[in-house]
Amino acid sequence: MTLLLNADEVAPRLRDRYPDAVLEAKGSSLLVRRERLLEVARFLRDTEGLDFDYPCMVTAVDWWDYFDVVYYLNSLTRNHSLYLKTRAYGRELPAVPSLVEVWRGCDFQEREVYDLMGIRFEGHPNLKRILLWEGFEGHPLRKDFIG
């Protein structure tokens, strides 16, 4: 059984290295500051004992005031998992850093989030729509989208 790590156990190790990175550690979700996302992702991948090598799922949730960008991470070597979250504010194409350089598998999934939820991933090598066509107006998975 994959062990869902407790965010409380991971957060102190992160705070030692990046004191301002963790905003909230609740259950198994670790909410981090947007500006620190890239460093945190590298830390989670490269730290002995964490070894998150497998980017299982990337998605986003629209909460009207902000967007939650959710990364469900796995470690195939340690068989544990964690939800890494960050927040994007604003309705006009809000931005978060792209994690493609940390995990290759984020490529298509981040493009999908950009396409359907309208979140820009800064540093993505090829950020364009993937399911809808170029020229489509709006982002259908947003709560205020009326089809």
Place this chain on the structure above:
Amino acid sequence: MTLRTDPVTINFGPHHPSTHGVFQMRITADGEVITNLEPVMGYLHRGCEKLSEGRTYTQVVPLTDRLDYLSPMSNNVACVLAAERLGDIPVPERAEYIRVIMAELQRLANHCAMTGFLLNDLGTFFTLFHYTMREREKILDLFEMTCGTRVTVSYMRPGGVLQDLPEEFLPRLRALLDEMPHRIDDYEALITQNEIVLARTKGVGVMSKELAIAAGCSGPMLRGSGVKWDIRKNDTYSIYDRFQFDIPVGTNGDVYDRYWVRIQEMRQSLRILEQAYRDIPQGEVRTRLPLFFRLPSGEAYGRIEAPKGELGFYLVSDGGIAPYRMHVRAPSFINLGVLRDLTVGYTVADAVITLGSVDIVLGEVDR
């Protein structure tokens, strides 16, 4: 003297039988060799995730049939698993066994279809395909007998399954279990040591272990590259911990290994089915729930080892009768992320079989 060739762009698909649906590969080729490949998708996008936000948790199940339409039973299981995790809904013992039987039959049916299609891509038009479709047909007959439909099954419900198995189901399953090992032997006799198949598939579309993991590949794509990772064992769900089975893994990560892994998985599925057939108890098949039941606010991720890889449903609830957000982690979509790496440097004909070995279904890629 060296000959210079101009790069040629080939629009492979979306209306091409070898793209397994409405999928397009924009290939740039230097002579016969691929220098760049861009997958283009979205032609079958129906907005399944958005549609689910206006439907109750039970009404979401029919949407999932239309994702991976070669394995609807598995999609159903993954969908209700997420709802059951979020709401802590118990599932009766008999229903768990029925789910395992259906999911493993579905794996057999999917791998039958995939093996047939792969040989089609290799140019043996419909020779093996006829045999594999014959067996898939028998499995679909079992589904039809159980829930009235062959593809759009909608058989799983949060808290169990729609209805109990009909009386004649288990005898027919027994007959299939007796027949199937010989049929797989037949397929193997035609393919596994076939000289032409070996020449075309060995060393083609090679993916390293490291790339498979970093790119988030799953299922036979991941195991073909030698990573022993199967959700049924590593993140066990339902009652899979009760069954004895092995996880076959490849060594080279080429097209042939992915084919081989699937054939071995069919044999392991038969082992699971034998045990489930022996142990299935009598009893209830569904926990009674209100028609419009609510799930507590929160999030849950339910994942299963679908025939194509890790199929996950990420559910976010705000306490209402419908999902606030539902995301489908589709294995075909994520496995396509490596298609460029697997095809650049090979010929156009190799790209066709590499795509065949990824085993995509566009209903799931585009959702």
